[in-house]
Amino acid sequence: MRVKWSGCIGRRLRELARHGKSQDVVRLLRACLNLSSSTRNGESIHASVVKQGFLAFTSVANSMMDFYAKSGDLGSALLVFNYCIPNKDSVSWNVIIHAHLHRSVASPRGLCFFNQAWAASGFQPNISTLVLVIQTYRYLRAFEAGRTVHASTIRAGCSTVTSLQNSLLSFYAEFQMQLAHNLFDEMTDRDVISWTVMVAAYAQTHEETLVALELFRRMVDSGIKSDGQSVVSVLKACSKSKAVRMGESIHGFVISRALGYDVFVPNSLIDLYSKCNHMDSSLRVFREIPEKNVVSWNTFLSGLVQNEMHSEALTLFDSMRKAGVESDEVTLVNLLQLCKSFLDPDQSKLIHSRILRRGFELNQLVTNSLIDAYASCNLITHAWNQFSNLKTRDAVTWSTMIAGFTHCGMPDEAIAVFREMSHTTELPNAVTMLNLLEACSLSADMKRSRCAHGIAIRRGLASDVVVGTAILDMYSKCGSIGSSRKVFDLIPHKNVVTWSAIIAAYGMNGFPNEALALLAEMKACGLRPNQVTALSLLSACSHGGLVEEGISLFEELIWDHEVEPCLEHYSCLIDLLARAGKVDSAMNLIRKLHDGLKPGASAWGALLSACRNYENYEFGASALPQVLELEPSGSAGYLLASNMYASGHSWVDATKMRMLAKEGSVKVIAGYSLVYANGKACKFLAGDKHHSLSDELQFTIQQLHSYMKMDVAC
Structure with a gap:
C-alpha cells in the first residue's frame, strides 16, 4: 500500500512541476505524513514548490511548515517560518507555537512566539494553541500570565469552549481551588473531563476529600457517563479519607457500569481496600483482574507490607516471579521494606544484588530505600558505602542517612552528615529537621540542640506543629524542661501529640504533679487524651511515686472509656x-x-x-x-x-x-554516661577504669568519686 502511495506521489510531483496548483501541494503534504518515508517525500515536494514558485503562497508555506513540525523536524519548520513566509498570518503563528509547545510543554521559545503573535494585530489563536499555552503556564506555575490569557479569551469571545474551560479548570486547581470552583459553576456545558478535573483536584487535598465524593455523586446524578479516570479520582479521595463504605458503593457502581475493564480501576480499588485495612476485599479484587499488570502486583504487595502481613507478602512475590512478571523499582522498594520489618541483613544483601542485576542502582527511590534498609538492619557501613557512592543526592537521601546513623546510636556521625548537607545546594526539609532533632536528642547536648533549633527557625519550620513538637521533645531529653515549655507555648496550633509530648517531658524530668495538671489544661482546650497521652501520664506517676494518683488516673481514663486500654x-x-x-x-x-x-x-x-x-x-x-x-x-x-x-x-x-x-x-x-569534652562526646562505661581522656580530667573524676564516698559515709 505504501509503495502504491509513493508511486502516486511521484507522478503527482511530475504533474505539479508542469501545471500544479497550491491546493494540490497542501493535499500532497498531508498524504506524505502517512508514509514511512515522509521526510524524503516532503523534501522532494519542498524542492518542487520552490522551483514552481508556490512557496510565495502563505497557505502552501504554512502547510510545508506544519509538515516538517509533525514529522519531528522542528529545525526545518523554523527555517520555513523565518525565511519563507514574509506575510505571516494567524495560521503561521499557530502552527509554529503549537509545534514548540506540543514538543515540550515548558518550551520558552514557544511562549516567546505566542507573546510576539499576541502583540501583533490581527492574530487569532486557535483553541488548540490556547489549550497548550494554558497547560504551559500551569506547568511553569505562572499564575498571573495564565490569568491574562484567560482574560484575553473572554475578550475574544471563545472562553465558553468546553475544552478551553477544562484547561483553565486544571490551571486554577493548581493555585486556588475557589477560582476553579467559580469557573466550574459558571460552565454551561460540563463534560466528563470537567467533572473529573474537579474531583481529582479535591481528591488531592486531604481536607477536601468529602467535597470530591460529593462532586462525584452530583456527576452521576446529572447523567454524565463516568469513565475510568473519574472513578480512579474518586477512589483516591476515598483512600485518603478512609471512606471504605463509600468505596464499596463505588465498587458496586463500577461493576454495574462495567468499568472494571480498565485495569487502573481495580488497581485503585486494591489500593483503597489496603489502606482501609480490608485485605480480604483487596485480595478478592486482585484475583478477579483478568490481565494483571505490574502495577496490580505492586499495589497488592504494598498493601500487604503496609498491613504488616509480611509472610503473605513474600508468598505474593514468589507468585509474581512464577507468573513471569518482571519486578520494577516499586517491587524492590516493597521488598526492602520487608527486610526492614524482618531486620534481616542477609535478605537486604540479596535484594541489593537483584537491584544491580535489574540495573536500578541509579534509581533514587531504590537507592534511598536500600540505605534505609541497611541502616535498619544495623549494617550502617553498607548504608554509608551506598550513600558515599552516589553522585547525586536529594533531600530524601540526606535525611535517610541522618536517620540511619541516629538509629544505630551514632548521633555525632548523623550531625556530621547534616553539616555536609548544609554545604550543598540541597535545602533541608521538615523530615530532615526531624531526623537532625532526633540525633540531637540522642546526643543530649544542649549546645547542638540550640543550634538545631536555630536552623529550624531560619528555615521557617519551628512553627510547624510536627517540628515544634520534636524540638520540645529534644529539649526535654537534654533535661531542659524550661526550654521545652517555651517551645510548647510558641507552637500556634497544638494537637494531641504536642500535649502528650509536653506531659511526657514533665514526667521524664521529675515533675509528675505538673504533668497531671497539664491534662486539665488539655481538656480545657477541647482535646481528648489518646493512648499515648494516657501512657505518658501513667509513666509520670510511676517514676514520681504517685501511686494513688496513678490508679485514680487509670480508672478515670480507662474505666470511663476515654481511652481504649x-x-x-x-x-x-x-x-x-x-x-x-x-x-x-x-x-x-x-x-x-x-x-x-x-x-x-x-x-x-x-x-x-x-x-x-x-x-x-x-x-x-x-x-x-x-x-x-x-x-x-x-x-x-x-x-x-x-x-x-x-x-x-x-x-x-x-x-x-x-x-x-x-x-x-x-x-x-553495660550502662554508660556521656560527657562532652572539647566538642566530642566521651562515653564512660560502668566499671571502666581506663579512658582516653587526659590524666588531669581522670584525676578530677577520681577526686569527685572520693568526695562522694565521704558524703555517703557521713
Missing part, C-alpha cells in the same frame, strides 16, 4: 505498683488480665525488679521464667534474677543465673 497501659500500671512495693497488687493485676492481653517482658521485668528491691522471692520466682521466656536473649532478666538471689544470699542460684547467661551467649550491655 492496651497492654502498654496495664504494663505501666504494673510498673507503678511494683516500684511502690505493692508487689501483691501488681501480681493480682497480672492475674486479672483477660486472655487477649498477656503481660509483656517490661511488666514482668518491673515485677522482678520490685521483688529484688523488696526481697519478695516467692513472686520473684514466678516472674523469672516469664521474663526469660519473653526475652531469652536479653541480659536484664538474668542480671535481675542474679542480683535478687544474691541479696537473699542464695549464692548458688545467683551463680546459676550468670552461668545460664554465659551459656546462652547473652551479651550484657
